Amino acid sequence: MRPLHLLQAILISAVMSLQVYAQVIEVRQFGLEAIEEGHVLNADFEFDLTTRLQEALNGGVALFFAVEFELVRPRWYWLDEKTASARIDMRLSYNQLLHQYRLSTGSLHRNFSSFADAINTMKRIRSWLVLERDKIQPDTSYVAAVRMRLDTTQLPRPFQLSAITDRDLSLASPWKRMPFSYAAEHQPR
Numbered sequence: 001m002r003p004l005h006l007l008q009a010i011l012i013s014a015v016m017s018l019q020v021y022a023q024v025i026e027v028r029q030f031g032l033e034a035i036e037e038g039h040v041l042n043a044d045f046e047f048d049l050t051t052r053l054q055e056a057l058n059g060g061v062a063l064f065f066a067v068e069f070e071l072v073r074p075r076w077y078w079l080d081e082k083t084a085s086a087r088i089d090m091r092l093s094y095n096q097l098l099h100q101y102r103l104s105t106g107s108l109h110r111n112f113s114s115f116a117d118a119i120n121t122m123k124r125i126r127s128w129l130v131l132e133r134d135k136i137q138p139d140t141s142y143v144a145a146v147r148m149r150l151d152t153t154q155l156p157r158p159f160q161l162s163a164i165t166d167r168d169l170s171l172a173s174p175w176k177r178m179p180f181s182y183a184a185e186h187q188p189r
Helices: 003-020 051-058 116-121 157-165
Strands: 024-034 038-046 063-073 080-094 098-105 110-112 124-134 141-150 176-181
Touching: 024 124, 024 141, 024 176, 038 141, 038 157, 051 063, 051 080, 063 110, 063 124, 080 124, 110 116, 116 124
Parallel strands: none
Antiparallel strands: 024 038, 038 124, 063 080, 063 141, 080 098, 098 110, 141 176
16 A cells, blocks of 8 residues: 555544544533432533534424433343433424524423523533432442433434434434442431
């Protein structure tokens, strides 16, 4: 292979790897905090929308994101036992008449004057009740996992078909896992 072709191949692979990296949601940190009702999840995510997703959003297409949580109890003799799972759906839309972004989670809606404010709110999950107290056994080892992803099944049909092959329309984080155990003597009263 000639040196020029080798240099071109290296440059193309570097650009491709940067494009793939840009479409990954990173779970910066997450943790579970004990409260009276059970345990709440606090998590920070880091991501940017691709140019194509940003254009679709500004063109009136609502984007749906899902944050998923799982708690499993590892077992050496069988498949891991899924102790709990939870999901929260967020809808980000843009109102062209009012020039406002709207972030909806269930029946809660918030309007933002800038895209940066709306995205920064999405990146921080706070006090989300994911575990009820009676779901877990004290002094047992578990593995907690969380991820965030763009829910492409909620996109309009033309985007769903394109999302199968187009990396610009797929945005997701891998599962981030951490060990978790709950000590009975640390129950809040």
